[in-house]
Amino acid sequence: MSKGIISKDEDYSQWFNELVIKADMAEYSPVRGCMIIKPYGYSIWEKMQSVLDKMFKDTGHSNAYFPLLIPKSFFSKEASHVEGFAKECAVVTHYRLKNDEDGQIVVDSEAKLEEELIIRPTSETIIWNTYKGWIQSYRDLPILVNQWANVMRWEMRTRMFLRTSEFLWQEGHTAHATAEEAVAETEQMLDVYADFAENWLALPVVRGRKTANERFAGALDTYCIEALMQDGKALQAGTSHFLGQNFAKAFDVKFANKEGKLDYVWATSWGVSTRLIGALIMAHSDDAGLVLPPKLAPIQVVIVPIYKHDEELENISSYVKTLTNDLKAKDISVKFDNRDTQRPGFKFAEYELKGVPVRVAIGSRDMQNGTVELARRDTKTKETVQQEGLANTIEALLEEIQSNIYSKAYNFREENTTEVDTYEEFKRLLDEKPGFLSAHWDGTPETEQRIKEETKATIRCIPLNNAQEEGKCILTGKPSTQRVLFARAY
């Protein structure tokens, strides 16, 4: 492992790339736009999955699995959905390879599929085709299903975790008898995401709704959580869509209501992806490496022994054994790094790079004094503490780190959210102090589009529970009733 990474002030995007690779989260794959998620990175995803999965189950959802491949014809059924995804779909056209005259492996042109198959960019179409068979009566509703899956979108420009061609996610797909119930579901799942982001990722988010321009293809309304990264760019961290009856109509999914009349089913879909790992990295980390919130860190505590002779190591090890048991009893994950092939200083740097929240260093001097050196990753401070009650000390410290990381991110967002009333100031701040800009907008897609073309900033969302106030659109001066959040975004 080479020494250090580039400073995030010097080159933020290179800092991010180096961090992902050097912290052992992921690496590039032979296929452009795809990534190999390494064990350290994947175990963060597993933690996210297990927390979210429980939240989904607690709100009444069940998991299921739908196929990777979708008949091409399904895509032509919902007009705006097709339009949204058609440009980035990978297509399977053949089902066999063969050796040609030169012994090269080639596609067997004899083996052409009658109907081409699309690798799912999202599963609405195959799911609604399936739901048609599941739903006849209001008694069959609601259907509350989630699936954990991979999807593929042929992106032109990709970045590790933030935008890769293939990515891992979960997609919830629900069916309801009424619009009200579907809207309530959409809002409920947005709250689940916000709760998860704030309490687990330690990532403060703004809950809001997307404008028509930014809405999911095929949705009537898209809700989102938006987060601010340390370079002042916004990142959409999760979305929840009210799909209305669009897919029910496209796939002819009707049910008999209590009055015996046929009606189309109301739908929602909602998802978060491995992009959350990118959010985690960009929100908290620093020039020394990752900073992980304790609740999602694969290793919460690392213990590094410092010794000269084997007897010393044995002495330390026997103490570490009881400490480890105490910590495990509290459900705290611990790693005792007793490798003799690396020196302590090297290990310190390595675990800082990998974002381990708490480090315990124990040497012979500590053993004599009944102390350890306790270092925290978020502040990079260290202190000498008593061995007595250490598990409790660490437990409390982990909680403090979790909340400190959140506060730091929260304060950053507050400091970088600015109310703006003129277009000149809007443009100036985008360059001088990037972040969320809260400004009046006349509500038209044309204005939003023009601002985007001129400044590269988009409307990230119309915050929920937004204060209503009289104002004038920063671009056109037309009347407006509320501020919306603008930013340059990932």
Place this chain on the structure above:
RNA sequence: CGGGAUGUAGCGUAGCCCGGUAUCGCGCCACAUUUGGGAUGUGGAGGCCGCAGGUUCGAAUCCUGCCAUCCCGACCA
């Protein structure tokens, strides 16, 4: 798909103008000394110079074609 750049050991690179089978650092292996913030010494292994043609006695180097990656634009969780 347009504009720019780059492909040499696991990683980062020198050499290319001016042709003679490849430089340095990190990492790796062995041994010794080390161990409270990225150790040091000695010895060693590792290469189809992106791929395919061409020019030449001889190509990492010159020529042609292809492929890949990165950066900048249009698309996006």
